[in-house]
Amino acid sequence: MPSIPTRRTARFAAVGLLAAGALVLSACTGGTAEPTPTATGAPDPDASLTVGLVLEPTNLDIRHTSGAALEQILVDNIYEGLVTRTQDNEITERLASSYEISPDGLTYTFTLNEGITFHDGAALTSADVVASYQTVKSDASVQGNAQFAGVTAITAPDPATVVITLAQPDQNFLFTLTGPAGLVFKKDDGTDLKTAENGTGPYVLNRWTKGNSITFDRFDEYWGETATLGEVVFQYIPDFTAGVNAALDGTLDVLTAVDPNLVSQLEDDGGFLITTGRTTDKATLAFNNAKAPLDDVKVREALRLAIDHEALVEAVGAGQTLYGPIPELDPGYQDLSDLAPYDPAKAQQLLEEAGHENLDLTLTIPSFYGTTVAQVLISDFAKVGVSLEVDRVEFATWLEDVYTNHDYELSFVLHVEPRDFGNWANPDYYFGYDNAEVQRLYAESQTEIDPERSAELLAEAARLVSEDHAADWLYNGETLTALVPGVDGFPEDSINSRIDLTGVTKTAD
Template sequence: MFAKRVFVVLAVLTVLSMALAACQPAATPTAAPPTQPPATQPPATQPPATQPPATEVAFEPMKYPENPSCDYGGIIKEIAALDRLTVQFTLCQSDPAFPSKAAFSAFSIQPKEWIEAAMADRRILSQPIGTGPFKLEAWNRGDSIVMKRFDDYWGEKAQVETLVFRWNKEAAARLLELQSGTVDGIDNPSPDDFEVIRNDPNLKLLEREALNVFYVGMTNTFKPFDDVRVRKAIAMGIDRERIVKNFFPAGSEVATHFTPCAIPNGCTGDPWYEFDPAKAKELLAEAGYPNGFKTKIYYRDVVRSYLPEPGLVATDLQAQLKDNLGIEAEVVVMESGAFIEESSAGRLDGLYLLGWNADYPHITNFLDFHFGASNPQFGKPHPEIYELLQEAARIADPKEAEDLYTRANNAIRELVPMVPIAHGGSAVAYRADVEGAHASPLGNEYFAVVKPGDRNTFVWMQNAEPISLYCNDETDGESLRACEQMLESLLAFEVGGTAVKPGLATSCDPNEDLTVWTCKLRDGVKFHDGSDLDANDVVMSWIVAWDAKHPLHIGNTGAFSYFSYLWNALLNAPPSED
């Protein structure tokens, strides 16, 4: 049923409407961004004082860049404000997934003036100014984030006055707080507690569809992972079924492919390798490691829907590598932000446990992000994979693209950049009296629609503290969910679903070959600081992330990973070190 739903979504994507935005050139910046270390704990904790809207001046539409070209290798050619309420995206190739990408929170919109004022000193990391149903009241480091209802919200107002985010990495502790009534909803209860929650009349469990993947990553710029025989041996030497059976809840399944089968073309091509330790040892011997080797297993001790028991899985994998392949692996636990940064940059010299929750229901979200030409995560990218993905991404009809994705999936299997382990079932739990309770297959629960009995505050407890609240430069799910309560993108996803609907734009209309998308903004939308949304806010929000040489291309890490991978490359990206 979901596969059919996703197909309908994809059909909707190509007709989803959104109209234009006019242009006047803005000088192409050339200054390099300031060189400073990423701030995993942004400095400020209080939002800026609400400012009255600036005196209205004549609207001067932005167009970027001044001399558009596709020579840099990315998909985006030009972003232009055509008039106050119209933005136009000109692409270098067809992109049927544009509406789903434009609905994603990594492409949220903040005021142009605030970006200019708050990016350089990095206040933007902890003081978002959005258009969402909640606005930031305070970020109490290590304890909570408090948001208040935004009464000037353009859409349906939030059901509660106050929204509080808290966190605890221990599933048992989260459940205890839910049972005691100190929180109203929790993310990712332990699989062992599903029945406990179901049998408690004061609670309710809502299961998520497994639109995710858990994998064991390797980086081919480090020995011995530069040898495909070693990577293939590890793929054959891990009993993946044992891991899923012992550490994942009902509704989980062993991954036959990297992408979940509910996504069109996710499971075309040959299934993954069967567990075969004898063959794996032969491959290791051929590669010169008859007695195995020493390495590390990196992970972050944070529960995810794709990895409900990270510590136990790491220990089991350690034992399997030793018993099946003679590989001695030291388990290394890393801080969450540092782990994401180092793994994303391809700087981990061993195996690592990571995964992916769908951001939007399209195969490009899984394959293009991870195996695209600009992603260093697994080391040197493979043209045998990314060239097929680039061609397939231009095709709107999943059936027409099937052969390309079959070949791409087979190339991933043959080159083994990682080992897909599971598509993990997961759940959220709420107090029984919470109205509007829901679970999102995308992990982006929307708390403006919930009402906890007669209380006017909803308290949510997740697995970890957000890394920052500038989610245009984050890939961490705990950060994204917090941002999504306050910040909005051009389009949006249905609450608890995957269908794309209008957001800050009432429509996004493509031309015939899907290379120009024209988005029409809602009139009268207010930001949390009282200023009005216009097309220049959209242009600025996108270009500071897209252009690596823009003086405000700073963010948290400066990687802007989603812009880089989902649009093939950043504009003016520094040359690869390869």
């Protein structure tokens, strides 16, 4: 089962779409981004930091509920895995002090750090890791179950060592462990994960005021470096103008998902620092490849050629053009702009050849995304004889109708997860795209031990997907974050998928 995500409006909402399943992951280039310093005084070790976010989780059970809304706040703060990933998607140790991969790519051996305890005070041992991963392997309702299909054994030779054996090499397996599938839970724990937690991270859950906020407190018995904030309040404000107003009236210290059109208010009126971060957010205009008239490649190509991508990015106000399914932060990226240049005349010609000189289509879009993208598409499509009706729906409706039932023609969401190219190799995914060669190349890329060769295979597959015009990738999103003076170390990149609070400080008022 796959997994979707999303993000903001006009700079758009960081949202994890999904209620269903898996996640295919990514590695990356470059070093960890250095957050822009804003603090001038001494950090307050007991400071309270209030962060404005867009999408509130429906529950806190990250084991059984997918979506960026949970990963964004829980991973690395409440729950931890053997490994984690940096802002630029490089893999690094977390609960494990070290790991080794056998030359044949089949055996992963992890050594645990010493002194790790759960929030209830129980010591973590390799038995907890084995039990957690055995559950992922055996329970189809648990996040990451599909990614553990190739796991043949999970053992604990001693209390500090975990050995995982695979049936065949899996280029993405270690990255899988940086997500929900790799999180470690206490063996035989009776905690109700929907409303409570018992992790190993530097913060504990204080309270959840549904419809309003989630509050974390510092866990003073944390096994690693103690958190540098006393309290963090995640304030959920789904309206972007309301979020800016909350920042300006002093309610928020940090506002994520800033609408580019409102940046000047924060800079000029509030003195906020605005940071721009990289993401793996793919603003995807999905075509239902299994439903007429989108089952005709000429129609799909025509729609792509009709879109002025440069103008759309300018209208959105943040991001960069993206003409294929792999963003720059993921392995396999290449510039595919040659496959969909802005050419409305050719778009009209293709539609005529397909017998659709006048075409009526419906775009189904979650209502929190605002109007910018839809307005641009309506205008661009009208120029080539395509009338676009926009159906704005609640996110739950989108999940049911589009994601689950595949009942749509065109749809728009931001897919935020890194390394999710596997969705294009899955004919049962809501895209309805089925290409045997793409599936073969993707499968080969995952069993390829050499990461460079694996990336080459992904690039080859991605070009085929774009040549088939299986969708249109409107842009690769950037994330705009506003910080009050005195906040330092807040992450800039990839914060739609997680906000690691490690090292974030706030000066005394």
